Amino acid sequence: MKQKIFVVLFLAAGLVLAVWTGWSNYRYRQQAAQAQARTITFAELAPDPAGGPPQLTSPMAGKPAPNFTLTDLNGRRVALGDLKGKAVVLNFWATWCAPCKIETPWLIDLRNQYAAQGLEVLAVSMDDLDLNDKGKFAQEQQSIARVVAQLHIPYPVLLNGDSISESYGGLDQMPTTFFINRKGVIVAAQIGLSTKNDLEMKMKRALAN
Amino acid sequence: MRKFILFAALPLLMALPMAAQSIIPGWSETKEAHPQVVAFLAPDTATVTAGKTAEIELRLHIRDGMHINSHSPSYPELIPTTLSADEGSEAELIGTRYPEGANLMLGANPPENLNVYTGDLLLHARVRAQAGEHLLKMKLRYQACTLNACMPPRTIPLSVELIAR
Numbered sequence: 001m002k003q004k005i006f007v008v009l010f011l012a013a014g015l016v017l018a019v020w021t022g023w024s025n026y027r028y029r030q031q032a033a034q035a036q037a038r039t040i041t042f043a044e045l046a047p048d049p050a051g052g053p054p055q056l057t058s059p060m061a062g063k064p065a066p067n068f069t070l071t072d073l074n075g076r077r078v079a080l081g082d083l084k085g086k087a088v089v090l091n092f093w094a095t096w097c098a099p100c101k102i103e104t105p106w107l108i109d110l111r112n113q114y115a116a117q118g119l120e121v122l123a124v125s126m127d128d129l130d131l132n133d134k135g136k137f138a139q140e141q142q143s144i145a146r147v148v149a150q151l152h153i154p155y156p157v158l159l160n161g162d163s164i165s166e167s168y169g170g171l172d173q174m175p176t177t178f179f180i181n182r183k184g185v186i187v188a189a190q191i192g193l194s195t196k197n198d199l200e201m202k203m204k205r206a207l208a209n
Numbered sequence: 210m211r212k213f214i215l216f217a218a219l220p221l222l223m224a225l226p227m228a229a230q231s232i233i234p235g236w237s238e239t240k241e242a243h244p245q246v247v248a249f250l251a252p253d254t255a256t257v258t259a260g261k262t263a264e265i266e267l268r269l270h271i272r273d274g275m276h277i278n279s280h281s282p283s284y285p286e287l288i289p290t291t292l293s294a295d296e297g298s299e300a301e302l303i304g305t306r307y308p309e310g311a312n313l314m315l316g317a318n319p320p321e322n323l324n325v326y327t328g329d330l331l332l333h334a335r336v337r338a339q340a341g342e343h344l345l346k347m348k349l350r351y352q353a354c355t356l357n358a359c360m361p362p363r364t365i366p367l368s369v370e371l372i373a374r
Contacts, residue, residue: 097359102316192358
């Protein structure tokens with residue numbers, strides 16, 4: 001009799017443990033999903049005007065592009081405001097970002113294709129820069145320039161993207177690209193690697209407005 | 210009767226691995242603004258011979274769907290995974306033995322060949338401590354990506370209580 005009671009208790013304990021672990025697993029997965037969602041807090045799903053699946057985009061879409069002035073690799077100061085009247089593709093990237101390297105040749109092709117229609121691409125480097133140490137800064141600038149040369153980037157590459165990251169919604173994933181129309185309004189955004197066709201469609205949207 | 214006990218024990222045995230999987234201590238910091246990609250799982254403590262160099266195995270886990278560069282990434286501009294001593298460490302970190310990374314090909318025309326760590330990661334830290342209990346403070350720098358996007362480099366603290374006898 002005692003043995004039977006022991007077995008029944010044992011079984012019950014096993015069942016309780018199974019239910020508890022199932023619940024714990026569910027909670028852990030829920031927490032993991034929430035944590036994953038927090039990486040894209042500045043992004044949201046927006047309907048695709050072309051009727052495709054919803055796109056991951058930024059709440060900055062539809063808003064005026066925050067103005068900035070940054071220095072390019074040649075030491076020239078570039079202000080976004082100076083490009084009014086042009087459609088601008090603002091591409092945040094970094095030398096340590098492999099998906100950015102895949103995307104760059106597409107941007108170069110499309111820029112060459114649409115430059116005559118008034119399209120300009122600005123790359124903004126998110127590489128860390130030691131602004132207080134001239135020697136280190138020069139080295140960091142050189143390593144960015146080396147990658148820019150390897151990729152044959154013909155458009156301006158601006159430095160110190162961190163300084164404007166917050167005004168663009170806080171950028172925590174590279175590449176992130178904003179498509180700005182001729183009036184200076186962000187008409188589309190792309191977080192992460194997309195396709196060349198998708199980039200072209202968004203560029204056309206920037207050129208059309 | 211034995212068969213019955215075995216049958217009764219079956220759900221318990223099945224539940225144990227699930228229980229182990231559900232409690233992943235390293236993920237406790239997922240409440241931060243940016244979730245942790247790399248979790249330090251073990252050990253909390255390690256026993257070593259006082260004054261002599263010992264090797265301890267650090268068990269880490271990289272979040273599913275993400276990778277970090279290996280210690281020897283394919284290109285100089287990629288940020289390697291590195292373990293270093295942190296300020297205020299009461300024991301010495303003499304060096305680290307890193308595992309070889311796995312090759313990951315990204316994109317095409319031409320593909321980006323990367324050397325990365327994914328999933329479980331074992332680092333072998335060579336340490337030394339004088340007799341007594343000492344907190345070995347270390348920091349791990351890594352740069353994580355998915356197949357489509359990369360996050361900026363991060364540095365996380367790791368610490369192990371060394372018992373040197």
